[in-house]
Amino acid sequence: MEPDYIYIPASVLMDKKLTINSKLVYGFIFFYVNTGYEACTESAETMAEGLGVSKSTIKRSVAQLVKAGYVEEILHIGKGWELKLNWQV
Secondary structure, rough: OOOOOOOOHHHHHHOOOOOHHHHHHHHHHHHHOOOOOOOOOEHHHHHHHHHHHHHHHHHHHHHHHHOOOOEEEEEEOOOOOEEEEEOOO
């Protein structure tokens, strides 16, 4: 069954170095990881449409999450990624 919620750990939510958009992107990645896949492979365009932001905002947010260690970029695939969550946050 597909979850109908997002989850943002307190460590991510309270991290003052992250923008609010980055925190929402984390929740978006969580949603897709918890639909039965091991990683989120959604494109920046799909993520942007889902959150109502620009593709550049998604790219900056993913880069910020990777730099902070909350998300691991396993593979860059064309217009998207294969992103895994770092559960030790």
